[in-house]
Amino acid sequence: xxxxxxxxxxxxxxxxxxxxxxxxxxxxxxxxxxxxxxxxxxxxxxxxxxxxxxxxxxxxxxxxxxxxxxxxxxxxxxxxxxxxxxxxxxxxxxxxxxxxxxxxxxxxxxxxxxxxxxxxxxxxxxxxxxxxxxxxxxxxxxxxxxxxxxxxxxxxxxxxxxxxxxxxxxxxxxxxxxxxxxxxxxxxxxxxxxxxxxxxxxxxxxxxxxxxxxxxxxxxxxxxxxxxxxxxxxxxxxxxxxxxxxxxxxxxxxxxxxxxxxxxxxxxxxxxxxxxxxxxxxxxxxxxxxxxxxxxxxxxxxxxxxxxxxxxxxxxxxxxxxxxxxxxxxxxxxxxxxxxxxxxxxxxxxxxxxxxxxxxxxxxxxxxxxxxxxxxxxxxxxxxxxxxxxxxxxxxxxxxxxxxxxxxxxxxxxxxxxxxxxxxxxxxxxxxxxxxxxxxxxxxxxxxxxx
Amino acid sequence: xxxxxxxxxxxxxxxxxxxxxxxxxxxxxxxxxxxxxxxxxxxxxxxxxxxxxxxxxxxxxxxxxxxxxxxxxxxxxxxxxxxxxxxxxxxxxxxxxxxxxxxxxxxxxxxxxxxxxxxxxxxxxxxxxxxxxxxxxxxxxxxxxxxxxxxxxxxxxxxxxxxxxxxxxxxxxxxxxxxxxxxxxxxxxxxxxxxxxxxxxxxxxxxxxxxxxxxxxxxxxxxxxxxxxxxxxxxxxxxxxxxxxxxxxxxxxxxxxxxxxxxxxxxxxxxxxxxxxxxxxxxxxxxxxxxxxxxxxxxxxxxxxxxxxxxxxxxxxxxxxxxxxxxxxxxxxxxxxxxxxxxxxxxxxxxxxxxxxxxxxxxxxxxxxxxxxxxxxxxxxxxxxxxxxxxxxxxxxxxxxxxxxxxxxxxxxxxxxxxxxxxxxxxxxxxxxxxxxxxxxxxxxxxxxxxxxxxxx
Numbered sequence: 001x002x003x004x005x006x007x008x009x010x011x012x013x014x015x016x017x018x019x020x021x022x023x024x025x026x027x028x029x030x031x032x033x034x035x036x037x038x039x040x041x042x043x044x045x046x047x048x049x050x051x052x053x054x055x056x057x058x059x060x061x062x063x064x065x066x067x068x069x070x071x072x073x074x075x076x077x078x079x080x081x082x083x084x085x086x087x088x089x090x091x092x093x094x095x096x097x098x099x100x101x102x103x104x105x106x107x108x109x110x111x112x113x114x115x116x117x118x119x120x121x122x123x124x125x126x127x128x129x130x131x132x133x134x135x136x137x138x139x140x141x142x143x144x145x146x147x148x149x150x151x152x153x154x155x156x157x158x159x160x161x162x163x164x165x166x167x168x169x170x171x172x173x174x175x176x177x178x179x180x181x182x183x184x185x186x187x188x189x190x191x192x193x194x195x196x197x198x199x200x201x202x203x204x205x206x207x208x209x210x211x212x213x214x215x216x217x218x219x220x221x222x223x224x225x226x227x228x229x230x231x232x233x234x235x236x237x238x239x240x241x242x243x244x245x246x247x248x249x250x251x252x253x254x255x256x257x258x259x260x261x262x263x264x265x266x267x268x269x270x271x272x273x274x275x276x277x278x279x280x281x282x283x284x285x286x287x288x289x290x291x292x293x294x295x296x297x298x299x300x301x302x303x304x305x306x307x308x309x310x311x312x313x314x315x316x317x318x319x320x321x322x323x324x325x326x327x328x329x330x331x332x333x334x335x336x337x338x339x340x341x342x343x344x345x346x347x348x349x350x351x352x353x354x355x356x357x358x359x360x361x362x363x364x365x366x367x368x369x370x371x372x373x374x375x376x377x378x379x380x381x382x383x384x385x386x387x388x389x390x391x392x393x394x395x396x397x398x399x400x401x402x403x404x405x406x407x408x409x410x411x412x413x414x415x416x417x418x419x420x421x422x423x424x425x426x427x428x429x430x431x432x433x434x435x436x437x438x439x440x441x442x443x444x445x446x447x448x449x450x451x
Numbered sequence: 452x453x454x455x456x457x458x459x460x461x462x463x464x465x466x467x468x469x470x471x472x473x474x475x476x477x478x479x480x481x482x483x484x485x486x487x488x489x490x491x492x493x494x495x496x497x498x499x500x501x502x503x504x505x506x507x508x509x510x511x512x513x514x515x516x517x518x519x520x521x522x523x524x525x526x527x528x529x530x531x532x533x534x535x536x537x538x539x540x541x542x543x544x545x546x547x548x549x550x551x552x553x554x555x556x557x558x559x560x561x562x563x564x565x566x567x568x569x570x571x572x573x574x575x576x577x578x579x580x581x582x583x584x585x586x587x588x589x590x591x592x593x594x595x596x597x598x599x600x601x602x603x604x605x606x607x608x609x610x611x612x613x614x615x616x617x618x619x620x621x622x623x624x625x626x627x628x629x630x631x632x633x634x635x636x637x638x639x640x641x642x643x644x645x646x647x648x649x650x651x652x653x654x655x656x657x658x659x660x661x662x663x664x665x666x667x668x669x670x671x672x673x674x675x676x677x678x679x680x681x682x683x684x685x686x687x688x689x690x691x692x693x694x695x696x697x698x699x700x701x702x703x704x705x706x707x708x709x710x711x712x713x714x715x716x717x718x719x720x721x722x723x724x725x726x727x728x729x730x731x732x733x734x735x736x737x738x739x740x741x742x743x744x745x746x747x748x749x750x751x752x753x754x755x756x757x758x759x760x761x762x763x764x765x766x767x768x769x770x771x772x773x774x775x776x777x778x779x780x781x782x783x784x785x786x787x788x789x790x791x792x793x794x795x796x797x798x799x800x801x802x803x804x805x806x807x808x809x810x811x812x813x814x815x816x817x818x819x820x821x822x823x824x825x826x827x828x829x830x831x832x833x834x835x836x837x838x839x840x841x842x843x844x845x846x847x848x849x850x851x852x853x854x855x856x857x858x859x860x861x862x863x864x865x866x867x868x869x870x871x872x873x874x875x876x877x878x879x880x881x882x883x884x885x886x887x888x889x890x891x892x893x894x895x896x897x898x899x900x901x902x903x904x905x906x907x908x
Contacts, residue, residue, distance in 0.1 A: 038509075058508060059487070059845050100772070103763045108832055110839025129842060156771060162802050163778040166728040172621060272724050275616035306562060307541075307553035317550065320609030323617050343617050375558055382560010386577050389511050389679075390846045445621075 038388055040398065042408050043232045045239040051224035052398040052408060053235055056391055062133055062228035063395035064126040064140070066243075067403055069221040069333070070253060071121040072194040074212065079204050081196015083122055083216070085161060086209050087115035090124075092153035094142035099153040102139070111136045113143065117194055120333040121403060122216065127392065130229040133238075141242045144217060149206040158201055165195055172277035172444040173341070175269055179442045180279050183267065184260040190335060218250035219243060225398030227391040259283055260337045262438040266451065269444045276349040276445030277341075280356070282434025284338035287331045287404055294429035295329055295338075297421045300376040301368045302359065303327030303340055308375070310363075314355050315342065321352045331404070338434060350449035357436040364435060367427035381415040487845060490855060490865055491683035493690075497699040498671030501690050502855050502865065504678035506848045512679030513849045514586045515575040516594065517856040519674070520667040522647075523569040523640035523789070524705060529659060531611065531647015534567040536660050538607045540574060544596040549603065552589055559585060569641050570789045571860035577849060580680045587693040594668055595697050604657040612653070615646050623723040624730060624901055631899040632793075634717045635734045638708045639790050670697040674859045678852035707790050710736060716893040722904040729804050733813070733898045734795040737890045739788040741862055748786040749874045750882040751890065755784035755794055756833045757825055757883070758816075766796070769816050775801060776812040787857050794890060806900055817891055824884040838872050 041053045051066075075082045091106070091113050093099040106113055112127040113136070124144070128136030168174035178193055185191035196204075222243060226235055260283040285291050303311040303326050311325045327340035344352040368376070388394050401410050443450060490504045522533045541563075543549040556563045561578030576586045619625045629644050636642035646652070675694060677686055713736060740748040759766040759782030770777040780798040800809045844850050858868050 056508065059842070061842060061846060063846075100763070100768070103761075107761055107763050107836055110836055110842070112843075127843065129839060152772065156775075159775075159801055160778045163728055163799055166802070167799075169727040170623065170725055273616075273621045275613065275621050277621065306557060306564075307550075308557045313550070316610055317606070320606035321613070323610055323614035343621075344613060345616055375554070379557045379560055382558075382579065383562060384560075385509060385511060385579065386560075386562060389509055389577075389848055392843075392846055 038394070038411070040408060040411060041232055043226075043235050043239070045236040045244075047240040047244045049219060049222070049224070049239040049243050051226050051235060051239055052402065053230070053232055054227045054391075054394055054398070055229075055231065056227055056394075057229050059391065060130040060229050061391060062126075062128050062130060062136075062226065062230050063391045064128075064137075064224070064226050064228075065123070065395045065399040066126075066222060066224040067121045067123040067399055068217050069121050069223075069403070070216045070250075071118045072192070073120055073189045073253075073333075074216050075189065075192070075196070076208075078200060079196075079208055080192050080200040081161065081194070082204050082208055082212050083117035084194050084196065085158060085201065085204055086147075086212055087117040087122055088157045088161065089149060089153060089209065090115045090143040090147050091139075092157060093148040093150050094139070095146045095148075097142070098148065098150060102142075105135065105139060109135055111139065113139060115143070119190055119194060123399075125396075133230065133234075137238045137242050144242065145245050147209075147213065149209050151206075154206055154209075158204070161195055161201060162198060165193075165198060165201075168195075172271055172273060172343075173279070175271065176277055176279040176442040176444045179267060179269060179444075180281055180440060183265065183440050183442070184281060184283075184337060185258060185335070186261065188258045190258065190332060214247075215250055218247045220249045221253070222246070223399060223402035225395045225400075225402065227395040227398070255334055257286070258335045260335055261440065262434060264434075264437045264439050266441045266443065268447060268450055269442065270446060271444050273346075273445045275343050275345050276443050276447040277343045278349065278353065278441060278443050279339065279341050280439050280441040281330075281337045281339040282439040284329050284331070284336040284434070285429070285432060286336045291425070291429045291432060292329075292331070293417050294421050294425040295432070297373070297376050297380065297418060298363070298368060298426050298429050298433070299327055299329055299338070300380060301372045302363050308379070310359055311340075311342075311356065314359060315344075315352055319351070319355070321348050321355070325352075325356075346446045347448050349443065349445070349447045353441065353443075353450070360433060360436050360439070363430050364433055365430075367423065367430045370423060373421070373423055373426060377418055377421070380418050384415055488851070488869075490869075492865055493683065493687065495670065495690060495695045497695060497697055498669075499673050499675060499690075499694050499697070500859065501675045501683075501686065501694075502677070502859065503681060503683040503686050504676070504848070504851045504855060505680075505682055506678060506851070507680050510580045510680045511577065511848070512580050512583050512677055512681055513575060513577050513852045514583060514590070515573055515676040515678075515852050515856055516590055517571055517573045517674040517676065517860045518668060519571060519672050519705075519860050519862075520663075521568050521570045521572055522643060522645040523707065524667070525640065525643070528651060529655065530643045531645075531652040532655055532659055532663050533572055534646055535608065535611055535652065535655055536663050537565050537567045537572050537574075538611055539599050539604065539660055540565065540593055540597065542597065542599040542603050542607075544592050544598055546592055546596070547589060549600075552593065555589065556586070561586065567645055569645060571857065573856055573860070575849070575852070583677070583681070584689055584693070587689055591693040591697060594670070594673070594694075597664055597668075599657060599660065601657055604660060608652060608655065611646065612649065615649060615652065618646060619644065620649075623721065623726050626723075627719065627721045627899050627901045628732070630719050630721065631732060631734050631897050634719060634897045635736055635793060636710065636791075637713075638710050640707075641788075641790060641792070667702060669700050669702050670694060671699040672702040674856060676852045676856045676859075678848040678855075705789065710791050713895050717897040719897065719899045720902065721899065722902045724904045726901055726903040729800055729806055729903065730901045731798045731800065731806060731809055731813075731899070732795060733896050734793040735890050735892070736895045737784065737792055737794040738886075739790065739792040739861075740786040740867070741789055742791050743786075746874060746878055746882050747886050749871075749878050750886040751784050751794060752786060752837065752875070753830055753833045753878050754825070754883050754887055754890075755782045756837060757829050758782045758820065759796060760833075765820065766798075766813065766816055770798065770809070770812045774808075774812050776805070776808045777801060780813075787861050787863070789861050806902070810898070820887055821891060825880050825887075827880045830878060830880045830883055834875050834878060837875060841872065 072083045109132045325342040541552045559582045563576040565574040633642045766780045778799045784794040
């Protein structure tokens, strides 16, 4: 064991919000302190690779999540779907192991290794029992560094992606989402499908996959989040072993911001469904913008929170027009949108969408009440610790915060940022919500009463 | 916000059933669960069973109340009633105004939801440990003093009908799945959709819902499961205080019919203009953990895994890699059910969509398994993987709570759950071959094809 590795051990508290009022019940019935502690360590390997680590030795498992910035954004024009196809092939044969040998090793040792591509990144997720960790990390190393792209798995997985694209054409949510992005981001990589198209997929060769891997999987674009039965020192050595051979740097990523379209529209795509499925979205605020957190808080009240939002109350509880309605802010690396989803039977969707428009207009004009703001803060701060109840979910949080550009102290500061939001902040953020006229509504079904 | 489909929950049991986990996965013989998982149980005087699953990593708990009643207990003509009541269970009491339950949970930083299945209905919250007493107080109140207005029932029926459109009618594959179930389970209510048939949901009344509630929502028909940062010693006084005061009353025994031995293979072909990509499913009537004899249920878990549990399974290797007849294939078996259940093969043909070739390839592989049998080596590998995978279930307190709740609500015991790895280890190739010979018979099967409607184009 080497002592060269630098470990910055930041002891972070996740404060399990001590909420001021607990109606009718004395919280002291449970003597436990309502605060818990999660120690996030910043580990830097001897070779200089950084990871955030939470040690958890009570269960003999390790969750290891990592991602490379870039993802489908880096797909060449005409070769859309390259990152996605690559992700599906990294665990289909590497080094001396062909696809079946590789899959057998994974499975017989209860290892889980998978990759996926998104609009901005390519993500890997490794889970292993402690007893098998050396093998597990060796397989991850091979997948990242020496994927084979043999003919059989390439054609098989390409076929599966093609079938997936056809299946998605039957799914009203997929159809609506695809149309929405192409309208919000015309001409930008964000407007394309991560999976590519039937035409583009056919043109992707093993050579293209190798070229993508060599250019995109570089150490400067890598972030790592780890939770489980592993020490900082052990992790340091495994980080070097797994990623040490990757190039230090890739070509600079052109991170030019792009604004989502605010032209607004109601687009109907005919599908013989009894219920119309709607996804709507408009431009929103970037993560770095000071109004990002106020927008997040506002969204809870408008359409975010479980059974408590205005939209759920108005559309579902009061009128019985839908089973589910929700909205969320969706930040990307180069843009941000505010998105909502709802479905109502064809004869009712027009009424539903009118309520949605009215609620957005009302929110923009009036913001939220003091009571609503207090409710939002209590939920958002109180429920934050629920994200930290399993190794797998903590690892995913640690990775997510790094990919969002947050510092290691984010977990500590996050609730204070929510608490600091004022009614004025929310009012300002509300005015920056897209107006109904700036929102693109994509409606899939046979809606009645929609122009 | 419910998950009425049995498969979403019960189907996970192939791996998730196991929670209990091993210390050293390499040596299957010296599993010591007591080191990792220490559930405790006690029963209140009113008959309500309580299970505590300690997990002290973070000061959070999952609080669940399970009722041993579900869609398969519904009377003829009342399909969807168990699920409708689940929707109405937060409609209020004398103390809790409508909406207030949800609001209080949220204001305390908690999340709540509920789900209905054939054999059980469950309600849960995830929340900081110091809020647990408040959750228990409200849940106990809802359990005894539920009120609902006619307006609320009418509005919630509309919500459920929208849910039905969303889950079933907008999705041809879900419609076919309902039809296959209806054909497979001819004599027991697993053949009805949990969410109910549309015309029967429309006919449900407030009185139906209240009768259901009064009949089945008794403490002696319920199980309290709390997983998280708490011990039995700490929970006991709280359980007594909040749930102990509920009055027991007589609950009718579950009236469940047994399936007659099926005598004819059934085929269902569904064409729909919305279908762009055909798909295949074949369900075989199979014993559950309750109805199976000896190690039949465990042997079925191993069989499902060997046949189609992964990308390294017999069907995947033959159909997807060698024959290129399928883009994907999986076999599912969930053992947790009161009555007989199903083992189901699902497959998607390749881009060319040749369903005949796909079915022939499946038939051939099933026939090969029946004539040649599985080997001891295959069984040993499957058992090792299934037990290794089970360790991951320890990572999630809500998963653990679900496992115990589901087991107890379907008539099982905590011991059943804890001894699952030993029972799995005991499975031999002979067990697997015997159950395969019994279950994988054409006359026990329903085969469903989902096809595009070319003619209508």
